[in-house]
Amino acid sequence: MRTIAAMDSSPPEAADTATVADEPAGPPARALPTGLAATLVFVASGAVLVLETASLRLVGPYVGVTLQVTSSVIGVALAAIAYGAWIGGWLADRRDPRRLLAPALVLAGICTALTLPIVRYAGEVLRGGAAVGILLLTALAIFLPAALLASITPLVVKLQLADLRQTGQVVGRLSSIGTLGAITATLGTGFVLVAALPSTAIIISLAVLLGATGLVLAVYLRRQSRDTLPKPSRVTAAAAVLGLAGASLSAVAPTPCDVETAYHCASVEADPDNSTGRLLVLNSAWHSYVDLADPQHLEFEYTQWIGAVADMMAPPRAPLQAVHLGGGGFTMPRYLTATRPGTRNEVYEIDGGLVELGRRELDVQTGPELRARVGDARMLIGERPAQSADLVVGDAFGHLVVPWHLATREMAAEVRRVIRPGGIYAQNVIDHPPLRFIRSEVATVAAEFPHVALIAPPAALAGSQGANFVILASDRPLPLEPVRERLITSADGPVTVLSGTALDEFVDDAIVLTDEYAPVDQLLATA
Structure with a gap:
């Protein structure tokens, strides 16, 4: 009873102090400049949609371009965004987000670059339209880099919440900027990038952009924190080197097409039994046969019927x-x-x-x-x-x-x-x-x-x-x-x-x- 009375008689300030003392010690993280915070959220959210759109082109030659494939790509991307945001928020409450932002971007860049060899090697194994193969190949193409990119927004939000009275304004603004980034990337990729660049160039360019952004951000944050943030470790450097080496495998990975058009991965193969015969292959499927010397030659049965x-x-x-x-x-x-x-x-x-x-x-x-x-x-x-x-x-x-x-x-x-x-x-x-x-x-x-x-x-x-x-x-x-x-x-x-x-x-x-x-x-x- 005496203990209870003593506790009851303690002033409110003392109780608050005791509660705070139980939390991890450490100085609060400083907010990022508003423009930098907005840029990071815009780039990260947009990068997810670039990756999603380009992935449809990457997996198409192996599992087709059907409603199921499109639905799988969208579903896997949304799952990655959900889990990435969840994990990013969990980490933001336990670590200084300033220590996590740059590594998350660099790792996202490495994983994006690794998408090319992973899809090209795994695609040969998972070739076909089976549902399990479609889901697995799209997950290999999208999930990890998209999850890392999705973790950026909650980390940035945590840094910007210096005043709880402005929580709604901060979260609303950054959510809006992230959505604008996603919209811009979707339209830009669909209307411009896919028409101008092969999917390999899109993926590599995105990987370089993310990696470079992460490295520049790391240098900036360390200078702003007056060296309180650690220097990049040897492990980080080794991971970057291994990631680039792995990405270089795409240069020797089997590629299913000679020409990548706006809609197809296309190749023309010579008929070994007919020197003038040519087979048009679209997304690894036989589509047309042409005899250059004899236009009346109809190879496929359905063309004979027509x-x-x-x-x-x-x-x-x-x-x-x-x-x-x-x-x-x-x-x-x-x-x-x-x-x-x-x-x-x-x-x-x-x-x-x-x-x-x-x-x-x-x-x-x-x-x-x-x-x-x-x-x-x-x-x-x-x-x-x-x-x-x-x-x-x-x-x-x-x-x-x-x-x-x-x-x-x-x-x-x-x-x-x-x-x-x-x-x-x-x-x-x-x-x-x-x-x-x-x-x-x-x-x-x-x-x-x-x-x-x-x-x-x-x-x-x-x-x-x-x-x-x-x-x-x-x-x-x-x-x-x-x-x-x-x-x-x-x-x-x-x-x-x-x-x-x-x-x-x-x-x-x-x-x-x-x-x-x-x-x-x-x-x-x-x-």
Whole structure:
């Protein structure tokens, strides 16, 4: 009781003093200049978004560019930001943030540089579209450098909170600046950097920027603190050297592309069995085959099917007005020009880099008979006059997936508007068992065209393998019997042409895709 009474009689100041005495001793950290604090938060937040955007280009050649990959990159980046901010705040309450800011930036730079060899070596192992591989590769590419960068903001905030009465103002201002940095980096990377620089240059430049910022900051803070901060240790120097040495592995790491365009990692490979054969590879997937000496040579089965349709839809060698949704290697335009002299081909290709690559290495010769327009096929076909094409070939892909906005009923309606009476729409689609997407796409096209047929290998229609499918559609009866006869004599493998009741049974109750609801990636999922 006496002890309690003595404690109760103590003045409030004494109790406060006792409480403070239990906390770690040490002088309070000095605030950073306002401009420096804002710059650090702006750069760190922006760097996360540059890394996130560039990582989509890094992982694409190995796991594709699909909704799942994009979602994984965004999800991993957000997880890194959350954990980085949490850990940064925890450390800020236990250590002088001035001692942590520069090392965090330098380590973020080292980890960013290491992203290149890590992704290129791990990508070869994790190649494919499996969900686990996608998540693991994106985590290897983003998580650690993004988490280190996310820790910068809470460290800076801690230093700036000298007056608790201004907590809201400080936190709000720095949060706003961080968001502006992220917005600037997103727009700058998407509109400028990706178009001007390969992803390797973007990543290395970002790593150098972060490392240099960290080193300059370390020197500045040490001078401002009058040598109370420690000098960079040998361990720090060794880590920097090891990081740079590891980053240099990217120079010898396997690279999947010869040319990096705004949308693709592209390469042209020579056919070892044909000296004039060239294979266009986009994001490690075969996209087009071109025989430089023989434009009538169609290597891939689906091109043989479309060629047979083009041969049978009009009198031999009669010129056509053809529109191609997607250019790739320009195989079909070259074929139509060779088999039907005078044909006017208009190609809509979103990737201008592919058009230039085609001109350099695939004998693409633009002119009156071949007009290449760079832009989104959905937008460009909307500009074309009604009933102005005899043949529309749909062969646009993002990796191995038809872009969702080119697979909807509204898109099919645009194609029907452009096609002349009796003209044909031939759409190439890739699907795998259980074939949910191809069923829905046939249903979607059939919702606009009264006459529809499907060309595919028998094994694929039976659901035992993945394959290319070609949908045929017209407002008039299709020349199916001549096409069947032509395919029997010209196709490399067995092929079936489905129509009528058999096609209805194949489609069953598949949903019609619309601009409002087109879950293409989900329909393509095999699980």
